[in-house]
Amino acid sequence: MTTASAPGKIILFGEHAVVYGRPALAVPIHAVQATATVTERADARILIEARELARRYALADARANDPLALIIRTTLARLNRGERVGLTIAVGSTIPIAGGLGSGAAISVAVARALANHFNATLSDAEISELAYGVEKIHHDTPSGIDNMVIAHDCAIVFRKGVGWDALKIAKPFWLAIADTGVASPTKITVGEVRRAWKQERALYEKYFDAMANVVERAREAMERGEPERLGALMDENQKLLEALGVSAESNERLIEAARRAGAWGAKLSGGGRGGNIIALVKDSTREEIARALDSAGAKRVILVEVKSEK
Numbered sequence: 344m345t346t347a348s349a350p351g352k353i354i355l356f357g358e359h360a361v362v363y364g365r366p367a368l369a370v371p372i373h374a375v376q377a378t379a380t381v382t383e384r385a386d387a388r389i390l391i392e393a394r395e396l397a398r399r400y401a402l403a404d405a406r407a408n409d410p411l412a413l414i415i416r417t418t419l420a421r422l423n424r425g426e427r428v429g430l431t432i433a434v435g436s437t438i439p440i441a442g443g444l445g446s447g448a449a450i451s452v453a454v455a456r457a458l459a460n461h462f463n464a465t466l467s468d469a470e471i472s473e474l475a476y477g478v479e480k481i482h483h484d485t486p487s488g489i490d491n492m493v494i495a496h497d498c499a500i501v502f503r504k505g506v507g508w509d510a511l512k513i514a515k516p517f518w519l520a521i522a523d524t525g526v527a528s529p530t531k532i533t534v535g536e537v538r539r540a541w542k543q544e545r546a547l548y549e550k551y552f553d554a555m556a557n558v559v560e561r562a563r564e565a566m567e568r569g570e571p572e573r574l575g576a577l578m579d580e581n582q583k584l585l586e587a588l589g590v591s592a593e594s595n596e597r598l599i600e601a602a603r604r605a606g607a608w609g610a611k612l613s614g615g616g617r618g619g620n621i622i623a624l625v626k627d628s629t630r631e632e633i634a635r636a637l638d639s640a641g642a643k644r645v646i647l648v649e650v651k652s653e654k
């Protein structure tokens with residue numbers, strides 16, 4: 344039996360604009376994770392067990408576009424293995440689905456790693472990331488690739504679509520509250536809406552994306568210089584731009600306001616938006632208080648995490 348796991352992720356700055364070539368910052372979140380376990384079977388069939396979905400099915404019977412079937416098939420092909428092997432591949436995850444925490448990419452990365460381990464093969468983080476990217480494409484049409492990248496490499500990154508990533512230096516750790524609106528929001532929908540709006544008002548949207556790139560640059564500089572307090576105002580600025588794009592919702596803004604009122608330095612939605620999760624920059628002294636305020640404002644779950652460079 345072989346097991347592999349992968350963390351969730353949070354986009355700190357630059358979601359949506361990243362689809363249009365601007366840089367974005369993302370970090371892995373180890374408080375939640377996806378796990379895949381591969382066990383041998385006596386027959387020559389591959390069985391998939393998706394615990395959270397309470398589903399058990401044969402690879403041969405999987406629906407077209409089934410993300411688990413796709414990552415299994417592409418990984419087996421990369422490992423030069425056929426499908427006529429006896430395996431049970433069980434997948435579990437504590438990452439909420441469609442919440443902007445990278446659940447899909449984390450599951451893909453965990454499955455690809457567990458299969459490679461099972462066959463005593465080595466796949467590099469870059470290869471694992473590429474395999475997971477293939478699955479991201481079925482979740483929405485134009486994924487930037489940031490989720491698979493940050494999760495496969497498991498470190499804080501500055502990411503640019505089509506260019507690659509650099510490690511993001513975080514000179515001084517800081518704390519975030521991650522609060523779930525409880526509203527599942529498929530990224531495909533907001534990404535599609537932004538694309539339609541961009542086609543209609545290209546100059547305006549390009550201006551928003553440039554403004555986001557500028558926020559990302561200043562946030563990167565603040566982290567590299569060890570001045571995380573500056574990130575609060577930058578989160579507020581990024582949130583305003585996301586509102587201008589039309590991807591923020593009342594469910595996001597209620598939690599963002601609650602965090603700010605309880606003393607957070609700043610807050611924004613994270614990921615696709617229109618629900619999903621928000622992040623707030625919290626002070627060491629008031630983080631529990633802010634978490635309670637988010638609870639009272641209706642957050643489905645609040646995670647406090649310390650963000651730092653090393654794993």
Ligand code: PMV
Pocket residue numbers: 354357358359360361362442443444445485486487488489490530534613614615616619
């Ligand atoms: O997977 P999510 O919900 O964190 O969203 C990804 C971020 C987007 O920029 C909205 C889309 C993308 O492909 O980068």
